[in-house]
Amino acid sequence: MSNKLSSSVPTDREVVLGVLNDSEDTLNKLYTGYFPMVLQFILNNNGDEDDAKDVYQEGIIVLYNKIKGGNFELSSKLKTYIYSVCRRIWLKKLSQESRKTNNISDFEDIMAVEVDLEQHEEKDQQFDKMNDALLHLGEPCKTIIQDFYINSLSMQDICEKFGYTNTDNAKTQKYKCLQRLKKLFFQV
Amino acid sequence: MRNEIELEGIIEDYLNGKLSEEERVAFEQLRKNDPIVDHKVVAHKVFLESLGDYANMMDLKAKMDRAHAEIDVDALTEALRPHPSYIVNLWRKNKAAIAVAASFILLTVVTVYSIQQNTKQSGSVELVSRELTKIKNSQSSLIRIINSKNTPKNVKPANFGGTGFALTANGYLLTNLHVVDGADSVYVQDNKGESYKAKVVRTDSQYDLAILKITDPSFSPLSNLPYRLKQSGIGMGDVVYTLGFPKDDAVFGEGYVSSKTGYNGDTTQYQVAIPVNPGNSGGPLLDHQGNIIGVISAKEKQVDGATFAIKSKYIQEALNSIPNDSLGKKVAFNKRNSLQGLSRNKQVQKIQDYVFMIKVYK
Numbered sequence: 093m094s095n096k097l098s099s100s101v102p103t104d105r106e107v108v109l110g111v112l113n114d115s116e117d118t119l120n121k122l123y124t125g126y127f128p129m130v131l132q133f134i135l136n137n138n139g140d141e142d143d144a145k146d147v148y149q150e151g152i153i154v155l156y157n158k159i160k161g162g163n164f165e166l167s168s169k170l171k172t173y174i175y176s177v178c179r180r181i182w183l184k185k186l187s188q189e190s191r192k193t194n195n196i197s198d199f200e201d202i203m204a205v206e207v208d209l210e211q212h213e214e215k216d217q218q219f220d221k222m223n224d225a226l227l228h229l230g231e232p233c234k235t236i237i238q239d240f241y242i243n244s245l246s247m248q249d250i251c252e253k254f255g256y257t258n259t260d261n262a263k264t265q266k267y268k269c270l271q272r273l274k275k276l277f278f279q280v
Numbered sequence: 281m282r283n284e285i286e287l288e289g290i291i292e293d294y295l296n297g298k299l300s301e302e303e304r305v306a307f308e309q310l311r312k313n314d315p316i317v318d319h320k321v322v323a324h325k326v327f328l329e330s331l332g333d334y335a336n337m338m339d340l341k342a343k344m345d346r347a348h349a350e351i352d353v354d355a356l357t358e359a360l361r362p363h364p365s366y367i368v369n370l371w372r373k374n375k376a377a378i379a380v381a382a383s384f385i386l387l388t389v390v391t392v393y394s395i396q397q398n399t400k401q402s403g404s405v406e407l408v409s410r411e412l413t414k415i416k417n418s419q420s421s422l423i424r425i426i427n428s429k430n431t432p433k434n435v436k437p438a439n440f441g442g443t444g445f446a447l448t449a450n451g452y453l454l455t456n457l458h459v460v461d462g463a464d465s466v467y468v469q470d471n472k473g474e475s476y477k478a479k480v481v482r483t484d485s486q487y488d489l490a491i492l493k494i495t496d497p498s499f500s501p502l503s504n505l506p507y508r509l510k511q512s513g514i515g516m517g518d519v520v521y522t523l524g525f526p527k528d529d530a531v532f533g534e535g536y537v538s539s540k541t542g543y544n545g546d547t548t549q550y551q552v553a554i555p556v557n558p559g560n561s562g563g564p565l566l567d568h569q570g571n572i573i574g575v576i577s578a579k580e581k582q583v584d585g586a587t588f589a590i591k592s593k594y595i596q597e598a599l600n601s602i603p604n605d606s607l608g609k610k611v612a613f614n615k616r617n618s619l620q621g622l623s624r625n626k627q628v629q630k631i632q633d634y635v636f637m638i639k640v641y642k
Contacts, residue, residue: 124347132360198373237331
């Protein structure tokens with residue numbers, strides 16, 4: 093395939109398949125393809141490029157969760173979906189920060205995305221809770237947990253990395269860390 | 281403590297499906313019997329899922345950050361920030377709407393155009409003024425010279441020809457504008473072959489009519505006009521006839537009114553079924569009583585017998601629109617029609633003296 097083709101915005105079907113297959117290439121194309129649209133919207137509605145980045149990434153996350161959730165149907169163009177989601181997120185942010193929101197300048201068609209965003213907010217809360225919990229957990233617990241559960245290192249690897257004398261010690265340490273993390277996570 | 285750690289390990293293996301079949305059955309039995317263990321399993325499951333989601337999100341964010349780093353955000357920002365110009369903003373915001381409107385207009389134009397094309401009568405209209413060839417005319421003028429040796433002035437052949445008829449006894453004639461349009465000089469020739477110089481005194485481009493005045497000193501006024509202008513309309517199927525000069529002698533043509541509208545539904549014209557030829561333009565159209573009901577002006581190409589005549593109503597309108605003083609004397613038709621009741625050949629005989637051949641030099 094030529095360079096020109098690969099640099100263009102992927103088709104909607106390509107995106108859905110790419111997301112389901114965790115293709116980083118698709119993500120890159122998707123991300124670069126639609127960012128200007130959202131950037132234009134945010135810039136013209138009282139925001140700057142950093143706002144655009146935050147809003148856009150959140151919008152992409154919503155799209156990912158929706159596709160991964162398996163109940164994604166292409167009832168409209170992907171472009172419209174992304175635009176509508178980002179628009180909704182940005183308007184909510186504006187009202188939370190009580191910035192001026194009258195006279196919204198729109199550039200694309202809009203569709204109803206409220207249900208998806210409610211689901212997203214629940215997930216987002218879980219994410220924030222986990223993030224907070226990990227922050228409060230402190231080192232080295234945080235790293236041990238991340239290495240074991242996220243980076244899928246074996247107990248043996250962790251034992252060597254942190255200099256424990258045997259895996260049983262490492263397991264005990266991990267257990268303690270996990271108990272603390274669970275406590276933090278479930279109590280918040 | 282030790283047991284707790286082991287229990288946790290078993291729960292994790294259980295949730296990840298790493299237990300053997302035996303161990304799984306045994307563990308599920310334990311879970312059933314001990315609500316505390318069951319609760320731990322559920323809580324751990326929720327926790328692991330949250331942790332998994334968290335990991336996925338972190339991964340996705342990291343990937344997006346990498347993608348973001350490749351975008352030239354500053355340049356994009358510069359290009360996309362609110363433009364100071366109102367017009368540019370309007371265009372950006374309403375691109376889609378403008379595109380839709382434009383294509384709609386385009387579609388409408390195309391549709392209307394194609395409908396017009398479809399409803400048009402096929403074939404185009406041909407004005408039946410006669411373009412005389414030089415050879416024909418040199419022949420005909422030779423004949424004329426032989427016939428009337430006292431009119432030696434008209435030896436040069438005419439370029440264009442048509443028909444006209446008398447409006448008044450003192451030399452005002454009516455013909456089509458397209459017959460005399462752009463003429464350098466105009467001569468008219470009567471039934472006896474006499475030629476007289478004439479000038480165009482009035483034109484009406486709306487109805488394609490022109491009024492000529494015979495200026496030649498040798499012209500002697502005609503006797504009273506036999507026909508009159510019929511103002512009221514005429515119906516489809518009425519028998520009509522015309523007299524014209526498609527050649528150098530008058531030619532009679534008879535037919536009927538085939539439509540009350542002319543070319544393309546033109547309401548100022550009739551369509552009549554009379555075969556006409558170039559040279560018939562400007563000829564009078566008369567009904568069976570000898571009333572003038574129109575002026576032959578055009579025929580349709582490719583269609584036989586579809587001739588168009590300007591309705592007499594518009595002849596009158598054209599006459600009325602002419603200021604009286606510009607014609608010297610008010611143009612008025614006879615109230616009386618001396619042709620009424622006469623047979624067709626008698627009518628034609630009388631009318632012949634009032635129908636002229638128009639010869640145009642361009």
